Amino acid sequence: MVSSYLDIKYAIAVNNGTSALDVALKCLDIGVEDEVIIPAFTYVATGNAIVYNHGNPVFVDIDDTLNIDPARIEEKITDRTKAIMNIDFGGNVSNYTELLRISKKYHIPLIVDGAQSFGCEYHNKKCCTQGLINTTSFHAAKIITTIEGGMVFTNDKKICEKSQILRNQGQTSRYLHTYLGNNYRMVDIIAAMGTAQMRRFKKTLQQRIEKAHYYKEHLKNVSYPKELEQTKNSYFLFIILANKRDKLNEYLKKNGIETRINYPTPVNDQPTLKNTVLRFSKTQN
Numbered sequence: 001m002v003s004s005y006l007d008i009k010y011a012i013a014v015n016n017g018t019s020a021l022d023v024a025l026k027c028l029d030i031g032v033e034d035e036v037i038i039p040a041f042t043y044v045a046t047g048n049a050i051v052y053n054h055g056n057p058v059f060v061d062i063d064d065t066l067n068i069d070p071a072r073i074e075e076k077i078t079d080r081t082k083a084i085m086n087i088d089f090g091g092n093v094s095n096y097t098e099l100l101r102i103s104k105k106y107h108i109p110l111i112v113d114g115a116q117s118f119g120c121e122y123h124n125k126k127c128c129t130q131g132l133i134n135t136t137s138f139h140a141a142k143i144i145t146t147i148e149g150g151m152v153f154t155n156d157k158k159i160c161e162k163s164q165i166l167r168n169q170g171q172t173s174r175y176l177h178t179y180l181g182n183n184y185r186m187v188d189i190i191a192a193m194g195t196a197q198m199r200r201f202k203k204t205l206q207q208r209i210e211k212a213h214y215y216k217e218h219l220k221n222v223s224y225p226k227e228l229e230q231t232k233n234s235y236f237l238f239i240i241l242a243n244k245r246d247k248l249n250e251y252l253k254k255n256g257i258e259t260r261i262n263y264p265t266p267v268n269d270q271p272t273l274k275n276t277v278l279r280f281s282k283t284q285n
Helices: 002-006 017-027 044-052 096-106 157-166 188-199 201-218 245-254
Strands: 010-014 035-039 056-060 081-087 110-113 133-137 150-154 171-173
Touching: 002 010, 002 150, 002 188, 010 017, 010 157, 017 044, 017 081, 017 110, 017 133, 017 150, 017 157, 035 044, 044 056, 044 081, 081 096, 096 110, 150 157, 188 201
Parallel strands: 035 056, 035 081, 081 110, 110 133
Antiparallel strands: 010 150, 133 150
């Protein structure tokens, strides 16, 4: 059902979005001293998944879409760069024309961390499909949820097969474990919940978009992240930009309107990820 919606060949269910990222990186054999380029403005799981695999996240600043700035990527590419991993912040779509151009030029695979992308479109193509490997999350906060859950999406048969093996303890035949996998299997009962939600997902998404447009029509003296032409924002988050952000946050809170400041500490400043370059080295004892 999900693969049909996205128009992609393979959809492999896992137990959460972070597991999906781990599987994606393992499919590309990311390991010691390998570098993966990511935006500096993302949820910490994007960077954590790289470190789980003993790789090193390389951070790139964002542009006025609040997504990774393609113009800054090439200067960060080295002979250790093994992947680019992108996220569409808040459901606002990235410049995939440029990301794919860079991926092709340098023969570096693109991974899409689609935890916030499900329901988005770029040039009439569903997001979570632009990369060689794509992932999403079905956490309780997401537009479509299985309380916890995730998926890996790809058009590559070998990546599909390896993903299925990795989510099942690396088992290639009964009790033969060829890869170091994990128990990342999705539980049947939550898969059933997701299936039920998929049947009404288009309506849910449309309602969300209509509410976002209502907010934009009625909110004054605020601005919004730039949205690229020929894109469809899922509005996983409704983002406003205000000069007196903290004061506005407090005012809205006092009036019963909940808001939050997303990722006030960028991932490159998180204690667990700061100064990760060559944390894992082949020359270490």
